[in-house]
Amino acid sequence: MNLSADPEWENRDRLVFSKAHGGYGLYAILADLGYLKQDDWQTFYNGSFLSGCIERSEKHAIEASCGSLGHGLPMAAGMAFGAKLQKKGYRVYCIVGDGEMQEGSNWESIQFAVKYELTNLTVIVDHNKLQAMDYLDDVLTIKGRKDDLQKKFRAFGFATGSCRGHHIREMASSIQRIIGLGKARKKPQVIIADTIKGYGLLCMENIPKFHFRLPSGDELKMGTRYE
Ligand SMILES: [Mg+2]
Numbered sequence: 001m002n003l004s005a006d007p008e009w010e011n012r013d014r015l016v017f018s019k020a021h022g023g024y025g026l027y028a029i030l031a032d033l034g035y036l037k038q039d040d041w042q043t044f045y046n047g048s049f050l051s052g053c054i055e056r057s058e059k060h061a062i063e064a065s066c067g068s069l070g071h072g073l074p075m076a077a078g079m080a081f082g083a084k085l086q087k088k089g090y091r092v093y094c095i096v097g098d099g100e101m102q103e104g105s106n107w108e109s110i111q112f113a114v115k116y117e118l119t120n121l122t123v124i125v126d127h128n129k130l131q132a133m134d135y136l137d138d139v140l141t142i143k144g145r146k147d148d149l150q151k152k153f154r155a156f157g158f159a160t161g162s163c164r165g166h167h168i169r170e171m172a173s174s175i176q177r178i179i180g181l182g183k184a185r186k187k188p189q190v191i192i193a194d195t196i197k198g199y200g201l202l203c204m205e206n207i208p209k210f211h212f213r214l215p216s217g218d219e220l221k222m223g224t225r226y227e
Pocket of ligand 1: 098126128
């Protein structure tokens with residue numbers, strides 16, 4: 001992303017983090033970038049502006065309040081459209097969950113993005129096959145058709161690709177490639193990132209209950225497998 005030390009720099013690239021309950025990961029990165037102070041964590045969940053679902057704070061580079069889900073992508077499409085109208089060069093990235101892709105608001109904004117050839121919009125789907133406390137297959141996805149998301153996006157007119165979501169280099173190169181393709185074909189883009197919820201903590205991986213709860217000391221002893 002094209003960023004500067006000033007989080008409110010007008011021409012910065014935007015990130016809309018639609019799956020807002022995963023904001024802890026975003027906060028850690030914003031702290032690494034210097035947009036949050038390391039001690040902002042001290043009051044986390046205890047009066048802090050860092051809430052369980054992210055809330056907009058431009059001075060901290062948090063671009064949009066999200067959660068309820070299904071609203072980040074419409075906002076991101078609007079930002080990308082605004083950039084296009086104003087002939088600004090910034091790009092808009094939007095990270096969505098695979099569960100929230102069931103929501104109709106997303107498919108309205110996808111049609112909008114295609115109609116207005118928003119080549120400056122890149123969507124990344126965290127495809128962990130879980131939504132809240134259950135598996136996609138048990139909620140609304142037809143069993144055995146977990147790979148339908150890419151087909152759906154392509155049918156609506158997006159440039160599409162996929163990657164292993166825990167391989168950062170592969171993800172970065174996939175995003176670069178799909179942006180190039182989108183520019184050439186005048187299409188917004190999406191990368192479906194294949195992920196495992198709770199990746200790296202052996203007690204937590206792919207177990208729905210950890211959507212809300214913390215691991216116990218004994219569970220943490222099961223170890224990690226970060227690459
Ligand atoms: Mg999910």
